[in-house]
Structure formats: structure tokens, C-alpha cells
Amino acid sequence: MASSARLYLALMGASLRGELQYRANFVLWIVMGVVFQLTGFIFIWVVLSRFQTLAGWTLGEVAFLYGIRLLGHGANLLIFGYLHRIEFLVREGDFDRYLVRPVPILLQVLTSRFPVGAIGDFGGGVALFLAANQLVRVDWSALALAFAALAVVGAALIEAGLKLAIAALCFRFLSTRALVFVVDDVFSNFGNYPLRIFGGLVQFLLTFALPVAFVAYLPATVLLGRTDELSVNVLFAYLAPLVGLVIFGGAYVLWRHELRQYQSSGH
Amino acid sequence: MSALPTYFKIASLASQVAYAYRFNVLLQLVGLLLQIFLLRAFWTAIYENRVSVDGVDLATLLTYLTVANLQLWIVFPEGGEILQRRVREGKVALDLARPVSLVGQLISQQVGFTAGLLPLLLAVTPLALVVGVLRPPDTLEAAAAYVVSLVFAYAVIVLIGLLLGMVSFWTMETTGMWAIYRFANLFFSGGLVPLWLFPEPLRTVAGLLPFQTQANIPVSIYIGRLTGVDMLRALLIQCVWIVLLALLVRFVWSKAIRRVVIQGG
Numbered sequence: 001m002a003s004s005a006r007l008y009l010a011l012m013g014a015s016l017r018g019e020l021q022y023r024a025n026f027v028l029w030i031v032m033g034v035v036f037q038l039t040g041f042i043f044i045w046v047v048l049s050r051f052q053t054l055a056g057w058t059l060g061e062v063a064f065l066y067g068i069r070l071l072g073h074g075a076n077l078l079i080f081g082y083l084h085r086i087e088f089l090v091r092e093g094d095f096d097r098y099l100v101r102p103v104p105i106l107l108q109v110l111t112s113r114f115p116v117g118a119i120g121d122f123g124g125g126v127a128l129f130l131a132a133n134q135l136v137r138v139d140w141s142a143l144a145l146a147f148a149a150l151a152v153v154g155a156a157l158i159e160a161g162l163k164l165a166i167a168a169l170c171f172r173f174l175s176t177r178a179l180v181f182v183v184d185d186v187f188s189n190f191g192n193y194p195l196r197i198f199g200g201l202v203q204f205l206l207t208f209a210l211p212v213a214f215v216a217y218l219p220a221t222v223l224l225g226r227t228d229e230l231s232v233n234v235l236f237a238y239l240a241p242l243v244g245l246v247i248f249g250g251a252y253v254l255w256r257h258e259l260r261q262y263q264s265s266g267h
Numbered sequence: 268m269s270a271l272p273t274y275f276k277i278a279s280l281a282s283q284v285a286y287a288y289r290f291n292v293l294l295q296l297v298g299l300l301l302q303i304f305l306l307r308a309f310w311t312a313i314y315e316n317r318v319s320v321d322g323v324d325l326a327t328l329l330t331y332l333t334v335a336n337l338q339l340w341i342v343f344p345e346g347g348e349i350l351q352r353r354v355r356e357g358k359v360a361l362d363l364a365r366p367v368s369l370v371g372q373l374i375s376q377q378v379g380f381t382a383g384l385l386p387l388l389l390a391v392t393p394l395a396l397v398v399g400v401l402r403p404p405d406t407l408e409a410a411a412a413y414v415v416s417l418v419f420a421y422a423v424i425v426l427i428g429l430l431l432g433m434v435s436f437w438t439m440e441t442t443g444m445w446a447i448y449r450f451a452n453l454f455f456s457g458g459l460v461p462l463w464l465f466p467e468p469l470r471t472v473a474g475l476l477p478f479q480t481q482a483n484i485p486v487s488i489y490i491g492r493l494t495g496v497d498m499l500r501a502l503l504i505q506c507v508w509i510v511l512l513a514l515l516v517r518f519v520w521s522k523a524i525r526r527v528v529i530q531g532g
Contacts, residue, residue, distance in 0.1 A: 032443055039450045043459050047313060049466050055312040181294050189305050197312035 011111035033120020060135025067129030069216035072155020074122025081115030150241035151219035157244030165251040168258040281379030304398035329400035335482035344428020346377035405491025416485035419505035426512035457483035
């Protein structure tokens with residue numbers, strides 16, 4: 001485990017130095033990451049500057065929720081940003097060379113390039129979260145801080161776990177683009193809002209069919225003291241950070257199992 | 268005039284492109300329906316118990332958003348992206364050697380592409396009725412004026428697409444520019460928030476940009492918010508943008524043609 005971590009840092013450092021060879025491009029990608037993520041927030045800001053609240057949530061509270069999701073999303077991209085490449089590697093037959101190197105396969109894929117844009121995503125998350133924190137009253141006890149940190153890690157693991165599970169499926173199905181697209185689309189569009197606006201059925205689906213609720217909505221209700229509005233048991237909100245661990249663990253088991261199904265498409 | 272059958276042929280070939288990429292198009296349509304559903308849930312929560320805001324009730328606003336998003340999807344400036352691809356791959360040399368003008372080829376390709384997508388859009392419209400709200404146009408006159416306004420909107424977006432495409436004669440890397448365009452068009456066209464609900468400094472900015480011609484003007488006419496003199500003024504704004512952009516396209520094209528660098532080939 002410790003040697004894997006050292007290997008990861010060494011390889012990621014090399015990738016980062018590689019990306020830094022093109023300074024202008026490097027900065028451009030980061031700026032695009034920030035702009036892309038924050039533009040989604042501009043929409044909420046414009047509407048709430050006129051209407052004040054969204055299902056009882058103030059601008060600060062929605063920004064707080066949005067910030068948690070963005071932090072989790074950014075953290076996920078920083079580490080697992082190149083998971084989606086597996087599909088192409090498998091289809092093109094380039095996956096073969098990862099199998100013959102003395103480094104864990106996943107580690108090789110993740111460090112093959114440095115996901116520069118993710119710095120922008122994560123930075124945007126930090127900025128939004130800190131700004132939102134000025135607008136809401138959260139009692140930042142040590143426990144609350146720990147919960148928030150775990151919630152962000154959990155959020156990152158939920159997204160990463162789903163992506164890893166989808167990547168594992170590509171050994172059998174070759175094209176998983178549709179799944180990646182739908183999951184990305186739902187998480188990045190629906191994950192930023194207090195889910196009660198979607199009504200009972202959709203809220204249920206976004207909790208138990210696709211675990212969007214556990215990413216930011218449920219943790220945010222805990223930190224903002226809004227758990228009264230939940231239609232699920234409040235325990236789900238308090239245990240939300242653990243969901244990421246469970247999903248990622250399950251996805252990893254699936255990945256190990258499916259890896260054996262790999263049949264090279266040859267050259 | 269004699270080139271007309273050629274353009275028609277190009278357009279009819281382009282109309283089949285949508286079906287070659289049917290899987291991509293299908294995914295886009297799923298995204299479109301999700302977007303319409305999200306906007307409906309969002310705005311329903313925003314309206315809460317308000318009967319109407321600025322004289323627009325919730326069902327009318329949701330109709331506006333559904334029509335606007337269906338329409339923004341179908342009038343995507345494909346022509347610009349085709350040009351960019353051809354320049355990057357060096358194939359623009361072939362296009363320029365053809366006996367009909369390149370700008371004409373691009374416009375016919377764009378029109379053909381849109382025509383190809385139209386049946387698919389009509390096929391998902393019943394689903395848009397389920398996830399969003401879609402009422403018929405306010406009146407018969409509104410329907411007629413909407414069609415006129417939609418044609419103007421299409422002309423504007425084709426011209427903007429050509430301008431953006433021509434940028435690739437100066438710089439090959441235009442991914443960032445297209446990303447900014449997509450956001451600017453979705454937001455400043457009024458595709459997410461109708462322009463009448465924009466806060467003041469932003470509304471003035473949106474009023475000075477060409478994007479308002481894409482959703483806010485035609486769809487405001489559709490729901491009957493723009494009528495009479497206001498409607499004629501809005502249509503005039505669209506025409507002014509068509510003239511301005513057409514002049515700009517002519518000017519930029521005359522510069523671009525002298526800068527053509529053929530990659531490889």
C-alpha cells in the first residue's frame with residue numbers, strides 16, 4: 001500500500017512535469033475548468049437574486065451544496081480523471097501494454113497523464129465553498145469539520161466508484177460511452193440542487209437508483225441543519241460519507257473480477 | 268443560380284450525416300430531455316405559490332423553456348465546426364478547389380444537417396410534453412410570426428457559425444472558443460432564464476448581444492408576450508443582426524481566404 005502510494009506520487013509528478021512543458025496550455029485548461037463549473041452557478045445566482053429562495057434554500061445555502069459537490073467532483077477528477085480512457089485503451093488494443101508492466105494497472109492508467117483541468121474544477125469548488133460559507137451559518141465544531149471533509153471524500157468516491165464500475169464493464173461491452181454520458185449528465189446537472197425540488201419519485205430514484213443525493217444534498221442538509229425536510233430517514237444523511245466507501249469498494253471488486261475477462265482486440 | 272442543384276445535392280447528402288451518428292444524436296436527445304425536466308422542476312420550485320411573475324404564469328414559462336431548448340438544440344451551427352475540421356485536416360484545399368463557393372457549401376451542409384435532425388426532433392417532442400410543459404402558440408398570428416422569427420434566428424446562427432469556423436484560419440486550436448460560445452448562447456439567448464427575468468445590468472448586456480435572437484425573441488412571440496409594435500421591433504432587431512453579421516462574414520472571409528495554410532495534404 002505504502003509502496004503503491006509512493007509509486008503513484010512519483011508517476012503523477014512525472015506527468016505533471018510533462019504537462020508543465022506547455023505553460024500556456026496548462027493555464028488555459030485550468031481556467032476552462034473553473035469557467036465551465038462556475039457558469040452553472042451563474043444561472044442559480046441570477047435567478048435567486050430575483051426570487052430569493054429555491055424550495056426554502058437561500059442563495060448561500062444552494063452555493064454551499066454546490067460547493068460540496070464541486071469539491072468532491074474536483075477531487076475525483078484530480079485522482080481518477082483518466083478512468084474514462086480505459087474504454088479507448090481496451091477498444092484500440094493499447095490495454096495490452098499495461099498488463100505486462102510491473103505496476104498495478106489502475107495506477108498506470110490514472111498516472112498516464114496529469115488531469116490539468118481538474119485543478120480548475122477543484123479550485124472553483126474551494127472558492128465557491130469558502131464564499132458560500134460567508135453567507136450561511138454553520139457551527140464549525142471539530143465534528144462538523146470532520147463530517148464536511150469526509151463528505152467531500154465520500155462524494156469523490158461515489159463518482160469515482162461509478163466510473164470504475166462502468167470502466168470494468170467495458171471488458172465485456174466495449175462501448176460504455178452512453179452510460180458514462182448519462183451518469184455524468186445526471187450528476188453534474190441534478191447534483192447541484194436541493195433534491196426536494198424534483199418531487200417524491202425522482203428524489204427516491206436519485207437517492208437509491210443513482211446515488212446523487214449522497215454526494216452533496218444529504219451532507220449539506222446535515223451541516224446546514226435542514227434535515228427536517230428530508231423524506232428519507234435522517235440516518236441516511238449522517239451516514240452519507242460512508243456510501244462512497246461502499247460504492248468504491250464494490251466497484252473495485254467488480255473491476256478485479258472483470259479484468260480477467262479482458263480479451264485483447266489485437267493489433 | 269446554376270449552382271443551385273449542386274447546393275441542393277450537398278444539403279441532401281448532409282441530411283444523412285445525422286443518421287450516420289445516430290447514437291451520438293440519441294445521447295444528445297437524452298441530455299436535452301433531462302435538461303427540460305430539470306428546468307421544469309427548478310422553475311416550479313422557484314414559482315412556489317406565485318400565480319404569475321411579470322405577467323407570465325408558470326405553465327407559460329415552462330412552455331417558453333421547453334420550446335426554447337428544443338429549438339436551441341436543432342439550430343446548432345454545425346457549419347462552423349465542419350469548416351474548423353476541414354481546416355485542421357488540411358482538406359479545405361479540396362473544398363476551395365470545388366466549382367461552387369466554400370461559404371455556399373457550408374451553408375448548404377448546415378441546412379441539410381438541420382433538415383436531417385428535424386424528424387428526430389419531432390419524434391422526441393411527445394416526450395418533451397411529458398418531461399416539460401408544451402402548449403400551442405398563443406394565437407394564430409403568434410404562430411405565423413414565430414415561424415418568421417425562427418427563420419431569422421436560423422440565419423443569425425448560420426452566420427455566427429461561419430464566423431466562428433473562420434477563426435480556425437488564424438488559430439487551429441478553437442476548442443475553448445466553442446465551449447465559451449455554447450455557454451454564452453445557452454445563457455444569453457434566454458434558454459435557461461428568460462431575458463425579462465434577468466437583473467438589470469445583465470439584461471442590458473444581453474440586449475446588446477446577438478444571442479437574444481436565438482430563443483428570447485422567437486419564443487416570446489410564441490407564448491404571446493411580444494405582440495404588435497413590440498413584436499415588429501423584435502423582428503427588426505433580428506434583421507439588423509442578420510445584416511451586420513453578413514457584412515462581417517464577407518469582411519472576415521475576404522481576409523481569411525488570403526491566409527489559408529494547408530496542413531499536410
